[in-house]
Amino acid sequence: MTSEYGKNPPLSYNEYLKVPELLKLQRTLSDPVSHDELLFIIIHQTYELWFNQILHEIDATIGWLDEGRPFRVNHSLRAVVSIEKIMVSQIHILESMAQIGFLEFRDKLNPASGFQSMQFRELEFVSGQKDEKILEFFKFDAFAYSRLKERFEKPSLGDAFWAMLSREGFSVGSREEKVSSVVEILTHPEKHPNLFVMQDLLIEHDENISLWRYHHVLMVERMLGMKRGTGGSEGVGYLMSTLTKRFFPELWEARTHLKAEPPQ
Ligand code: HEM
Structure with missing residues (x-):
């Protein structure tokens, strides 16, 4: 078959998406092959693809913030939070593995661990959760x-958001000023419609990553109990200690200071 433009053969779905190459990337380590290892690899690779897309959107968002284009900011953040909702629920697919089946191949993974996911750490760093110890790791x-x-x-992302607020005339020099600026936006959404939607999407991004942490640790406990992680941590105990991480603490704190206003 010749395409309209004389290409022979025309571009196909499999060629465009590199499906043959993609299908070669799931290399199991167990021998004889443990049935659930393919699922384990595919879930992790899917996460890495979604991380890639989220980083692409957040990088664009920072650019839109710097250029003062709130419509584009909110558009990209909407994509981020939609993908994250899938990421949160997707973790539970792993619970379809029988624990005993997982243990068949788990030792082969040592000392590899999700702890070493470069893109997850990029997502934390770009969102403002920067940790020098993790960088050094x-x-x-x-x-x-x-x-x-x-x-x-x-x-x-947070730095770019506060810089935009500053250009919009808000004082954001200190933590208290940042909190007060958000209180003003939450109190008068109709006066600041774009900023209201923006802070709402940012806190949703923060909430989604926290939800992912909760769902991941529960799934881990269901699979492993209190066994140590392949990455060398104590496992569930370590993961529990990460649950309080927040990208935008000022957005959360502003909710505490919000007071009712007479209806307008
Ligand atoms: C049966 C499946 C899984 C088990 C048993 C498991 C277990 C663990 C454990 C025990 C840790 C703590 C570090 C260590 O000592 O290894 C950890 C960390 C981590 N895992 Fe998983 N995991 C699983 C699936 C996943 C999946 C599908 C992802 C998706 C990318 C993932 C991403 C991560 C990340 C990013 C961390 C670091 C979290 C942090 O330090 O805040 N894990 N995992």
Whole structure:
């Protein structure tokens, strides 16, 4: 078959999406092959693809914030939170593995762990959760380290949001001023419609990643109980300690200070 433009053969779905190459990327380690290892690999690879797309949207969002284009900011943030909702529920597919089936191949993974997911750490850093100890952890992986170091040093999503608020005339020099600015936006949504939607999408991004942490730790406990992680941490105990992480603490704090106003 010849395409309209004389291409022979015309572009196909499989060629465009590199499906043959994609299907070669799931390499199981167990021998004889443990039935559930394919699911385990596919879930992790799917997460990495979604992380890639989220990073793409957040990088664009920072650019739109710098250019003062709230419609585009909110449009990209909407995509981010929609993907994250899928990411939260997707973790439970792993609970379809029988625990005993998982244990068949788990030892083969040692010492690899989700802890080493470069893109998850990029997502934390770009969202403002920067941790020098985590950056140093990647010192021996030149590719990951250079990406993480760049994100560690560059302004985060939160930095770009506060800079935009400052250009809009809000005082955001201190934590208290940031909280008061958000209280003003929450109190008068019709006066600040774009900023109201923006802070709502940002807190939803924060909430979604926290929800992912909760769902992940519960899934881990259901699969492993209190066994140590393949990455060397104590496992569930360590994961529980990450549940209080917040990207935008001022957005959460503003809710505490919000007071009722007479209806307008
Ligand atoms: C049966 C499946 C899974 C088990 C048993 C499991 C277990 C664990 C454990 C025990 C840790 C703590 C670090 C360690 O010592 O290894 C951890 C961390 C982590 N896992 Fe999983 N995990 C599973 C699936 C996933 C999936 C599908 C993802 C998706 C990317 C993921 C991403 C992560 C991330 C990002 C961390 C680091 C969290 C942090 O430090 O805040 N895990 N996992």
